Amino acid sequence: MSREIWDIPATQEVLEPLLREIFEEHWQGIRFGPIIEGAAYEWKCPGAPVKISLFDAYLTVMFANGGHFHLCIGENMGSPKFPTPEEKRRHRKPSRASFFRSFGRDGKPVSWGFEMVNGAGEPMISVFLPNPFIEDNDSLSETPDFSRLATWRALSARWLGRPEEALDAEGKGFRQS
Numbered sequence: 155m156s157r158e159i160w161d162i163p164a165t166q167e168v169l170e171p172l173l174r175e176i177f178e179e180h181w182q183g184i185r186f187g188p189i190i191e192g193a194a195y196e197w198k199c200p201g202a203p204v205k206i207s208l209f210d211a212y213l214t215v216m217f218a219n220g221g222h223f224h225l226c227i228g229e230n231m232g233s234p235k236f237p238t239p240e241e242k243r244r245h246r247k248p249s250r251a252s253f254f255r256s257f258g259r260d261g262k263p264v265s266w267g268f269e270m271v272n273g274a275g276e277p278m279i280s281v282f283l284p285n286p287f288i289e290d291n292d293s294l295s296e297t298p299d300f301s302r303l304a305t306w307r308a309l310s311a312r313w314l315g316r317p318e319e320a321l322d323a324e325g326k327g328f329r330q331s
Contacts, residue, residue, distance in 0.1 A: 158255045160314050164248040166228030177203050177215050180305045183284030188277045244273040262325035266306040287327030298327055
């Protein structure tokens with residue numbers, strides 16, 4: 155599957171408001187988790203986050219059920235008594251953040267999202283945006299629902315300055331790819 159990628163600054167100043175927007179405003183339709191060689195974790199938010207906080211470069215997203223995750227989005231310094239070693243700071247800090255659009259064999263888009271990698275080039279998080287070809291229960295749609303592109307269109311307009319593109323609604327989905 156080929157992909158189109160748009161890098162954005164991998165800085166705390168950019169990532170904090172972006173991730174807050176994704177999880178506060180678009181939580182219902184996203185799937186997220188790390189995608190690593192041999193494993194793909196695609197979790198669905200159990201509800202709107204009850205709290206999103208930032209401490210020492212770690213963004214924490216908490217849900218009502220007690221579930222939460224921590225994501226390093228900047229320079230993790232540690233405390234004066236226990237400073238984070240330089241090597242660990244470089245490893246933890248994001249080195250790349252990007253939006254992506256994946257294409258099926260027919261050359262039409264089939265997936266849209268956002269991802270981050272750390273300083274060692276390891277995946278930190280992938281966020282899959284609502285998809286016209288996938289139902290809320292993760293089954294393949296019989297008929298595409300292109301209204302599900304609203305999140306992609308809102309995020310790409312705000313964070314990439316990209317206008318809506320007809321190409322995004324030309325695909326037939328995974329069944330035809």
